[in-house]
Amino acid sequence: MVLHVTYQDVLKAYKRVKGRVNHTPLVESTKLSSQTDANIWFKLENFQKTGSFKVRGALNKLNVLTEKELKNGVTTASAGNHAQGLAYAAALKNVSAKIVVPETTPEVKLEGIRQLGGEIIVKGKTYDEAEKYAYQFVEESGRLFVEAFEDDDIIAGQGTAALESFLKEPDFDAVVVPAGGGGINLRNCTRCKSN
Numbered sequence: 001m002v003l004h005v006t007y008q009d010v011l012k013a014y015k016r017v018k019g020r021v022n023h024t025p026l027v028e029s030t031k032l033s034s035q036t037d038a039n040i041w042f043k044l045e046n047f048q049k050t051g052s053f054k055v056r057g058a059l060n061k062l063n064v065l066t067e068k069e070l071k072n073g074v075t076t077a078s079a080g081n082h083a084q085g086l087a088y089a090a091a092l093k094n095v096s097a098k099i100v101v102p103e104t105t106p107e108v109k110l111e112g113i114r115q116l117g118g119e120i121i122v123k124g125k126t127y128d129e130a131e132k133y134a135y136q137f138v139e140e141s142g143r144l145f146v147e148a149f150e151d152d153d154i155i156a157g158q159g160t161a162a163l164e165s166f167l168k169e170p171d172f173d174a175v176v177v178p179a180g181g182g183g184i185n186l187r188n189c190t191r192c193k194s195n
Contacts, residue, residue, distance in 0.1 A: 005152050010159040013060040017160055020092060021056055022048050024161070026168045038173075043165050050116065053161045054148075055085035060157025061146055062089045070095045072142040077101070077131035080109035082148040087118030098143065100134035102127050 025044045032040040045053040062070065073096030076086050083099040090097035097118045101110065103125050113120055123133040138145045147154055162175065 003150065003152055003155060005155045005159065009152065009156040010163050013056070013153070013156040014160045014163050016063040017056055017059045017157060020059055021160075023164060024048055026165050041165070041169060041172075043161055045161055050081070050084040050088050050112070052081035052085065053158050054081040055088050056160050057149075057151075057154035057157035058082065058085035058146065059089040059092070060160070061151060061153040062086075062093050062095065064153050065144070069144055072096075072144065073098060074146050075100065075134055075138050075141070075143045076146045076148060077127065077134035078148055079105050079127055079130075080112070083109065083118060084112045084116055086146055087113050087116035091117035096143075098137070100130045100137065102130040 024047045026041055027044060029040045029042060048055055062074070070093065074086060074090055075098045076082060077100045078086070079101060083101060087097045087099060098121055099113055099118045100121045100123055101113075103122055105122070110120055121133075121137070124130045135145060137143070149155070165175075166172070
């Protein structure tokens with residue numbers, strides 16, 4: 001799968017999610033700045049409505065889909081943050097969200113999914129087993145599968161966190177992004193490759 005997300009894609013996503021997600025703080029860490037002889041800033045996405053930047057991508061994705069594509073509801077496989085983001089986005093669109101999670105998903109994540117309106121299906125001991133079932137489930141049910149990270153609309157939506165940062169403080173020398181399970185993907189960001 002080749003992904004291609006442009007700066008214009010992120011700008012369009014920003015217009016779609018603005019007002020539906022929190023404009024989270026960008027704060028300078030004076031302690032780390034003094035220890036590193038650099039200006040270190042943090043984008044506090046933990047203040048997002050779902051506690052994570054993942055809501056940005058899910059909301060953007062659902063806002064580019066048609067009513068016909070959404071009519072049977074959406075499904076994803078997730079161990080937590082994407083699931084909560086999709087549940088929130090689906091509730092705003094009045095769309096059913098069924099989330100397939102592995103047995104190892106923490107209770108705090110399950111409760112968050114429920115509170116945001118998602119319906120939980122527990123399948124498999126691992127994420128891979130849950131994902132395999134989710135694909136089978138969408139095939140049988142006619143629902144739409146929403147990827148957690150390998151999707152241009154998801155990436156563009158999540159890129160709005162970076163855009164907000166550049167709008168507040170445009171003179172970064174470098175942007176460091178933790179890249180655990182994916183989600184914020186800078187390898188395809190044309191603006192990010194300029195230096």
